Amino acid sequence: MVLTAVLASAQGTHPVSGRRIAGVMGHEGAAWLERPEREAEEAPRKAVAALNIKAGETVADIGAGSGYYTVLLADGVGPRGRVYATDIQPEMLALIRKKVEGRSLANVELMLGTETTTGLPDGSVDLALMVDVYHELAQPQVFLQAVKRTLRQDGRLVLIEFRKESPWVPIREEHKMSVREARMELEAEGFRLDRVVDVLPWQHILVFTVSDGK
Numbered sequence: 080m081v082l083t084a085v086l087a088s089a090q091g092t093h094p095v096s097g098r099r100i101a102g103v104m105g106h107e108g109a110a111w112l113e114r115p116e117r118e119a120e121e122a123p124r125k126a127v128a129a130l131n132i133k134a135g136e137t138v139a140d141i142g143a144g145s146g147y148y149t150v151l152l153a154d155g156v157g158p159r160g161r162v163y164a165t166d167i168q169p170e171m172l173a174l175i176r177k178k179v180e181g182r183s184l185a186n187v188e189l190m191l192g193t194e195t196t197t198g199l200p201d202g203s204v205d206l207a208l209m210v211d212v213y214h215e216l217a218q219p220q221v222f223l224q225a226v227k228r229t230l231r232q233d234g235r236l237v238l239i240e241f242r243k244e245s246p247w248v249p250i251r252e253e254h255k256m257s258v259r260e261a262r263m264e265l266e267a268e269g270f271r272l273d274r275v276v277d278v279l280p281w282q283h284i285l286v287f288t289v290s291d292g293k
């Protein structure tokens with residue numbers, strides 16, 4: 080399936096790394112997010128397993144899109160846990176709502192965010208996850224501060240991003256991130272790279288913790 084048609088053009092450069100910020104994927108991109116070959120190409124189930132989510136935790140699926148990960152995360156946190164699924168596009172939230180209602184998932188809550196706000200309560204989240212989202216944040220510096228406020232003590236932020244270091248990964252350049260770029264940009268906002276988990280075919284799993292106590 081061709082992705083290019085649903086990707087907006089780049090929105091400027093990141094002041095710390097010089098990275099070109101990608102345009103936001105429109106909600107027409109939901110078909111690409113739901114493509115049957117995604118499991119083979121991106122191994123989302125393997126990714127969720129690598130996150131070591133504990134039953135009862137609160138996980139924020141930030142930029143949840145059509146909710147592909149949301150339902151996997153809902154299973155991971157179990158009935159005592161909670162998944163916040165956020166997006167800036169109401170059309171995406173409507174798709175997630177359909178899934179959640181269809182599966183009778185009682186532990187998922189939907190939130191409409193903005194380019195600068197998450198919509199999530201402060202100090203409420205054990206794990207903030209952004210899958211294929213960070214590279215298209217229009218205001219990454221402000222947004223990271225907002226994400227940081229949502230984390231509980233010892234909370235973690237995980238980015239899953241297509242590897243810029245692998246030229247053969249068939250994704251447009253500005254929709255990929257290198258470990259170096261992610262590290263530069265997140266360290267500047269008070270995060271520390273805890274580890275890189277490279278078990279996925281096309282993507283890095285980048286695990287960050289808060290380093291500046293704010």
Ligand SMILES: C[S@@+](CC[C@H](N)C(=O)[O-])C[C@H]1O[C@@H](n2cnc3c(N)ncnc32)[C@H](O)[C@@H]1O
Nearest residue numbers: 104112142143144147166167192193194210212
């Ligand atoms: C490429 S899609 C990925 C969707 C989903 N994470 C997945 O992997 O299936 C990126 C999503 O991030 C959303 N997004 C972009 N900027 C955002 C922001 N500041 N806050 C919340 N969502 C955002 C877009 O609307 C889009 O639905």
